[in-house]
Amino acid sequence: MKYLVPTTIVFFFGCPLLAQQQQHGIPDVPAVVADLYPEHEEFLRMPAPSLPDGTPDLSGIWLGSGPMRDIRLGLMPGEELVLLPEAQVLKDSRLARDDPEASCLPTGVPRIAPYPWRIAQAPLNGKATHLYFLFEGNIHSYRQIFMDGREHPEDPDPTWYGHSIGHWEDDTLVIDTIGFNERSWFDFQGHPHTEQLHTIERYTRTNFATLEKIVTIIDPGAYEKPFTIQFNATLRPEWELMEFVCNENNQDVPHIVGPASMIPSQ
Numbered sequence: 001m002k003y004l005v006p007t008t009i010v011f012f013f014g015c016p017l018l019a020q021q022q023q024h025g026i027p028d029v030p031a032v033v034a035d036l037y038p039e040h041e042e043f044l045r046m047p048a049p050s051l052p053d054g055t056p057d058l059s060g061i062w063l064g065s066g067p068m069r070d071i072r073l074g075l076m077p078g079e080e081l082v083l084l085p086e087a088q089v090l091k092d093s094r095l096a097r098d099d100p101e102a103s104c105l106p107t108g109v110p111r112i113a114p115y116p117w118r119i120a121q122a123p124l125n126g127k128a129t130h131l132y133f134l135f136e137g138n139i140h141s142y143r144q145i146f147m148d149g150r151e152h153p154e155d156p157d158p159t160w161y162g163h164s165i166g167h168w169e170d171d172t173l174v175i176d177t178i179g180f181n182e183r184s185w186f187d188f189q190g191h192p193h194t195e196q197l198h199t200i201e202r203y204t205r206t207n208f209a210t211l212e213k214i215v216t217i218i219d220p221g222a223y224e225k226p227f228t229i230q231f232n233a234t235l236r237p238e239w240e241l242m243e244f245v246c247n248e249n250n251q252d253v254p255h256i257v258g259p260a261s262m263i264p265s266q
Contacts (some may be wrong), residue, residue, distance in 0.1 A: 043235060046208035048171070051121070055128065056171045056205055058119045061241065065213045065233030066112030071186045074229035076214070087192050087222035094190030100183055104246035106141045106160035108184025109177060109199050110215045110229065113137035116239055131166060131173070136241045145175055152178050158195050160184055173203040194221030209235040 049057040067074055072081055083091060101107050115137035121128040133143040145164040156163045156179030163179040180197045198218040206212050211233040218226040 043209035043237065044207055048205035048207055051123075051128075053127065055121075055168065056173070057121070058131075058173060058203060058205055058211065059121050061116050061118045061236045061239050062211055062233040063116050063236050064112070065117075065211060065231050066107070066110045067187045067229065067231065068112065068114055069188050071111075071189070071191050071229060074231045076228050076230050079227045079229070081191070081227050082224040083191075084222055084224060090192050091190045094185070094192075096188070099185055099188065099190070101138065101185065104138050106138055106184065107135075108160050108180065108186075108193075109143075109162065110201065110213075110217070110231075111184065111186055112231075115244065116236055116241060118241055134241065136244050138244070138246055140241075140244060152176075158182070162197075162199075169202075171204060173201075175199075175201040175203070177201070192222055193217075193219045196221040209237075211235070 051057050075081060096102065101111070101113060107113050113135065115135070117136060118134040120132040120134060122130040122132065127147075129146075129148045131145040131147055133145070135141045135143075141160075143161045143164060145166040147166050149167075150165060152163055152165060158179055158181035160181060160183065162177040164175050164177040166173055166175045168174070177199045178197075180193065180195060182192070182194050182197075184193070185191060186193060196219050200216045200218075202212075202214045204212045204214075212230065213233065214228060214230045216226055216228045217223070
């Protein structure tokens, strides 16, 4: 319950986090968390840890790292999001009650729910062969990232989180994902994507408490050109994932929120 109030505020109203997103372009999540939780300033000054084999240790419970209200708030300098005409029509037609996330379905990539999530690294003979993202929200969904050198299948079955393969580039985890279905939204605004979506995520633990996430989104079925966004996550070392029961066919929240086009951008 200790994070219920701040996450609920961010979920519905944005508050200081989204105000800073608009002001600076890229959200300054650690600064916001330091303001809300002064005890975390010491964590922000500590260096990022490593595993015994020297691999960066990304494990732990994190808060943030993806678009919630509007994906455009994470656009990096010089980047722009340009929808194709048919994708713009689809976005404009969407209502909040149609949002899969509001019906307890997975958020997809790169969107994230305003609830904690955990990175779990699964080593074999000292090396992580798999990484898992465990999400508290939406019926405890998870992502599986293969770190064993395999390639994407030639014809993957479309899924909410796609087929993800990862590797390390120095201290950065690079995750390449294809094979998405087209059911998830990028944000509350209803930005769509197609099954042609291809994401390249770069995760860097810049200090003990900060996880930087830079994502390049490639989808020629919905966007004129690729674009890159950045969102940061903050470590919550004293938290644990809680049971989250969320049944599909939620009939309350979407009607309270109203049409996606009515949700303000801040």
